[in-house]
Amino acid sequence: MKDKARKVTVVAFMGAVLLALTASVSCSDDDGNGGGSSGNADLDAIAQERGLTPEDMKHALQQFVPPGKYDDYVMFASGGHSGQVLAVGVPSMRILKTIAVFSPESWQGYGRGADWSEEVLAGGNPPGTELEWGDTHHPALSETGGEYDGRYLYINDRANGRMAFVDLADLRTKQIVAIPNTKTSHGGMFVTPNSEYVHMSAQYPEPWPAGSYADLSEYQEKYRSASSWLKIDEATGRINMEESFQIELPPYNQDLADAGKKISDGWGFIGSFNTEMATGGNMEGGESMEAGMSTNNFDYLHVVNWKAAEAAVKAGKATNINGVNVLSLETAIDEGLLYLIPEPKSPHGADVDPSGRYIVVGGKLDPHVTIFDFNKIQAAIEAKDFEGTDPFGLPILTYDSVVAGQVEVGAGPLHTQFDSQGHGYTSLFLASAVAKFTLGEDVIKTGETPFTLTDTIPVHYNIGHLVTAEGDTVTPDDNYMVALNKWSIDRFLTVGPLHPQNFQLIDLKGGGTEKMELIADTPIGNAEPHYVQIIKADKLKTLDVYPAGTDVLTMGTSEFAIAAGDEKVERNGNVVEIWMSAQRSHFTPDIVRVKQGDTVKLHITNVEQTKDATHGFAVSYYNIQASLDPGEVVNFEFVADKSGVFNFYCTEFCSALHLEMAGWLLVEPSGSAVANPN
Amino acid sequence: MKDKARKVTVVAFMGAVLLALTASVSCSDDDGNGGGSSGNADLDAIAQERGLTPEDMKHALQQFVPPGKYDDYVMFASGGHSGQVLAVGVPSMRILKTIAVFSPESWQGYGRGADWSEEVLAGGNPPGTELEWGDTHHPALSETGGEYDGRYLYINDRANGRMAFVDLADLRTKQIVAIPNTKTSHGGMFVTPNSEYVHMSAQYPEPWPAGSYADLSEYQEKYRSASSWLKIDEATGRINMEESFQIELPPYNQDLADAGKKISDGWGFIGSFNTEMATGGNMEGGESMEAGMSTNNFDYLHVVNWKAAEAAVKAGKATNINGVNVLSLETAIDEGLLYLIPEPKSPHGADVDPSGRYIVVGGKLDPHVTIFDFNKIQAAIEAKDFEGTDPFGLPILTYDSVVAGQVEVGAGPLHTQFDSQGHGYTSLFLASAVAKFTLGEDVIKTGETPFTLTDTIPVHYNIGHLVTAEGDTVTPDDNYMVALNKWSIDRFLTVGPLHPQNFQLIDLKGGGTEKMELIADTPIGNAEPHYVQIIKADKLKTLDVYPAGTDVLTMGTSEFAIAAGDEKVERNGNVVEIWMSAQRSHFTPDIVRVKQGDTVKLHITNVEQTKDATHGFAVSYYNIQASLDPGEVVNFEFVADKSGVFNFYCTEFCSALHLEMAGWLLVEPSGSAVANPN
DSSP, X not given: OOGGGSSOOHHHHHHHHHHHHHSOOOOOOOOSOOOSOOHHHHHHHHHHHHTOOHHHHHHHHHHOOOTTOOOSEEEEEEOBTTOOEEEEEETTOOEEEEEOSSXXXXXXXXXXXXXXXXXXXXXXXXXXXXXXXXXXXXXXXXEETTEEEEEEEEEEETTTTEEEEEETXXXXXXXXXXXXXXXXBOSOOEEOTTSSEEEEEBSSOEESSBTBOOXXXXXXXXXXXXXXXXXXXXXXOOEEEEEEEEEEEXXXXXXXXXXXXXXXXXXXXXXXXXXXXXXXXXXXXSOOHHHHTTOSSEEEEEEEXXXXXXXXXXXXXXXXXXXXXXXXHHHHHHTTOEEEEEEESSEEEEEEOTTSOEEEEEETTSSEEEEEEXXXXXXXXXXXXXXXXXXXXXXXXXHHHHEEEEEEOOSSEEEEEEOTTSEEEEEETTXXXXXXXXXOTTTXXXXXXXXOEEEEEEOSSOEEEEEETTTTSSSOOSSEEEEEESOOTTSSOOOSSSOOEEEEEEEXXXXXXXXXXXXXXXXXXXXXXXXXXXXXXXXXXOOSSOOTTBOTTXXXXXXXXXXXXXXXXXXXXXXXXXXXXXXTTEEESOEXXXXXXXXXXXXXXXXXXSTTOOEEEEETTTTEEEEEOTTBEEEEEEEOOSOEEEEEEOOSOOSTTGGGOEEEEEEEOOSSOOOOOO | OOGGGSSOOHHHHHHXXXXXXXXXXXXXXXXXXXXXXXXXXXXHHHHHXXXXXXXXXXXXXXXXXXXXXXXXXXXXEEOBTTOOEEEXXXXXXXEEEEEXXXXXXXXXXBSSSOHHHHHHHHTTOOTTXXXXXXXXXXXXXXXXXXXXXXXXXXXEETTTTEEEEEETTTTEEEEEEEOTTXXXXXXXXXXXXXXXXXXXXXXXXXXXXXTBOOOGGGHHHHEEEEEEEEEEOTTTOOEEEEEEEEEEEOSSEEEEXXXXXXXXXXXXXXXXXXXXXXXXXXXXXXXXXXXXXXXXXXXXXXXXXXXXXXXXHXXXXXXXXXXXXXXXXXXXXXXXXXXXXXXXXXXXEEEEOTTSOEEEEEETTSSEEEEEEXXXXXXXXXXXXXXXXXXXXOEEEOHHHHEEEEEEOOSSEEEEEEOTTSEEEEEETTTTEEEEEEOOTTTOOSOOOSSOEEEEEEOSSOEEEEEETTTTSSSOOSSEXXXXXXXXXXXXXXXXXXXXXXXXXXXXXXXXXXXXXXXXXXXXXXXXXXXXXXXXXXXXXXXXXXXXXXXXXXXXXXXXXXXXXXXXXXXXXXXXXXXXXXXXXEEESOEEEEEXXXXXXXXXXXXXXXXXXXXXXXXXXXXXXXXXXXXXXXXXXXXXXXXXXXXXXXXXOXXXXXXXXXXXXXXXXXXXXXOOOO
């Protein structure tokens, strides 16, 4: 070849390139904009060309986060039956990260061989079953003094009796816990105002105690439910099951719940339905659950005195059932831990306002929200002002004594959030709208009339939950609301019969008397967003890189960490143990030679400390995939059961020579068996 | 309870509600905006409050898609090591859907028990191994006459020798194919201009034929690679392996590839690297792969005459190896099927311009792009104008005879896309920029000088691929480019050491002589976007609902479909077979009684035909989750090995009584074993 004649400057250029390959990337602030004034004529011309109305133009400016600028909030959204959690920027509504929780996720190296992730996922498995997905429902951020503190996130699995802890230091799931006596849960997840406990209640009752068997014909006698109070270890965020407890509940279906706040701190409120104790049987001469469960005009709000319950447990009044302290229904009655309040039929929400005084219930088959007053509840309990007991002997507080008001908000009220100005905002599933109404006069700052509908905004379509920024705290913000719509129908391009959900960003106009305004639609096409919480971005103190040699579960130094140059391979019998490093743009060693049937123990350290210098590690045909963030150590153990020549490679585009960051796993065939994929 | 005294209108309201529950949702066009003029003062006030510059205001208007309006394009993006594909709206950059491809995805009911999905996933498994993730790399849209036709999408798995077919009728993966003699692939995926074949080439050579074993010391002698030409069945989109073929290649690493177009139709172009045949060994006295593979100043562009290869196969010149017709290297040489062209070191791109005349190569360790002329290639082949042969006897076309020009574009050129005005746009990994340059004068429509750098725009950061709208067709659009950046570093809120990728939307200004302009950044936090293609939205003819009783694999009527009212349960020995319906808001039957150890065969029909009326079907603790879109039939078969009372429920929020859409799986304990999760 006639290299010299060609217009290439390969040789001189190479030195600079090779230096650049291992250096940190240069982070220019220059985003290529020319600056200067765009002028209104420019804006009008773009709007004209793109068919934007003047309203659209305003909304575009309200939502847009310019290149290189940051969102104000992070919304943590359940991923529903994807089993994961989404972190979304607000107001841009851009998905910043999918966090793997209950389902393996190869991109994050979660459940594809990396030891830490296998350990986390196994934490929630019942004996003999490896659960491979979940249905995340209600995220709950940790709180200090009733404010989100940006440390921990908890989320339940509706499909199985589990909950997970996500560490907000690195947005990774660090613990999955099997909840005894609980097969499923729905909306009962909340954290108490100082993160003493995370609460979760069972959705479906089951033969009690769990592990026994009983036919549905014995439903009322033998089925029970549980309200779980899971103790948070303050330092690590993990659940301490020994210090956790449950309260036995009647066989109703437990639903949305909320913690008391401020004056109601120490209490919890759980909406429930199916006081009918209907069990379906639509092909056994019965009626469908939906009909049977919608017969009674009132179900029961469960009012729990968790501080008293905690004391009762400490006083030895609980029984250990399947590994957790359980307060029986009888004890709950005797000790005054649990009261019922009638709530209009098929309630979905049970939401406590920022003052802690008002508990708002949306009865989904009643066009009103019903607002209870904590002060009245306390007085009624004090006065034993009961209108009777339920079939299990639980006292029912007299409705008229505890209700503060009702507001007719529209069809299908579900869930309520609040602003700081004395308003509640309730999602209306059937009306596909959000209603805004006033609470009691002691919290209204706008001069409006208490318990009055003041505004309604249509949403698109079939809204489930809704959220305001910092909405579950004692000081919600008054700017953004997000409506979590279950159907999108005609709002987006058709991407198949499985349509995306629709997150709608709504302007609350400062919580004043101005009408709410829709800003933007966001398709959610990788999960069903069930519920979300929105936290101020500056409350999150998330790591950019791990300290060198980090074990992500302990956040300490891994016993398997190495520095570059300390790589080694040891063989003991049929065990091959390798301490490998990953660094732009090679693994060391890059050849691993084993014999078919050998056990391979692989410890890999990403020896980089440069932000974003993540390496992946995958082995073809071995189902192995890890994500090694800077400073991280990952361990694998596997049996080299397939003979042949396999490639391992970096799965995260890390450098110009990323394609060359690869190596060989040579599995020499054993005499007896050759199982070589071709 | 004193119902009458309470301000509830439950009874009267119920009739209307129950009607509404099963009716189609009402799709109001009213988005709650007041209309009228926003006025420039309004816009300026918002910009002032949010800190937007005049440029930001323009960009906001360029990107914003108002609520209820549609994006112009759909971008199909590889999900990298998530194993999935993303469908993204352009210009809004909103993710419309994650399409499950190589990794199970419970939200879509993919790989969690539904028979169709288990069948698809199993299609790519080697004997004895169940692959549970993949690394999607290069999506390739089907074409007719060199234009995307919106019918089919193909994508390869870099981690394992597989490719997948996604049906754009419903955006579901319908086939995964194991590619013989191929353990991994990288960027070699493309569809020929009339969708005759989809091409995929092996990235790493392996002992040849696959299934044999050879040490790396015998690399040059015994390792080979393959270029696969996979025949597309025109009617179904599926790969027909019997009519597919491979061409044996030397043990170089095959990389990005592209199909010839128009004048070069019938040819394919594959970039490759590692003509050094380096195999690493950095702990065995050798050097790392990255160093060994970067020694030679030139690697080889592989030029394949696929129409002649197809004819050779039909003429019986191929040999069946591991289930596919293979043309040996010898045959390829003898029949003139394969030629090499020297390309500057460590090439990454090999991209054919819309005219089909120019093939642009980016050598990632050379600051130039090198542009070859198909007419000159044809003349050189005709004249046997070779500068030698490679070690395997393949003829090397004389570089000077086939090169059209070189352009110094900057550090680390990788991949090139084109507009319709005679420009190429090349990603520069090391420079973190995109370079714009002119092609030959016969295609330039702007009067600019051929083979000249005309513009550069910085990107943030470490760009891999890039794409223009309709970019791989014979008529690309000249409006949008998306830069696929691998690092985002300081561009978004920190969401942990695993940072999102960054898709940057760039304004091409009509492909004229104006400078390119950055519009917006988009974090991609659920995958590594490797490569993407952008198709005009109106080319997609995607189903809104399935016809009643659809089997999604055949798209015909399922033999297990039922209408409402035809539900039944049959028991034969220890097999319980159930034909179930799903409809707002119940399953029929809603109680399933089996004995521990029974085999359960479950056929579920979503009997609805309302757009977006998807139901999910999950069984707690049984790892079962399906998504049943309107009209869809899903089948499960499982052994009821765990005794106890389990809940099945609808996982997709479908109605106000969605929570009540549930049922019971009663697994009566067998005498011998009770394994009841508690």
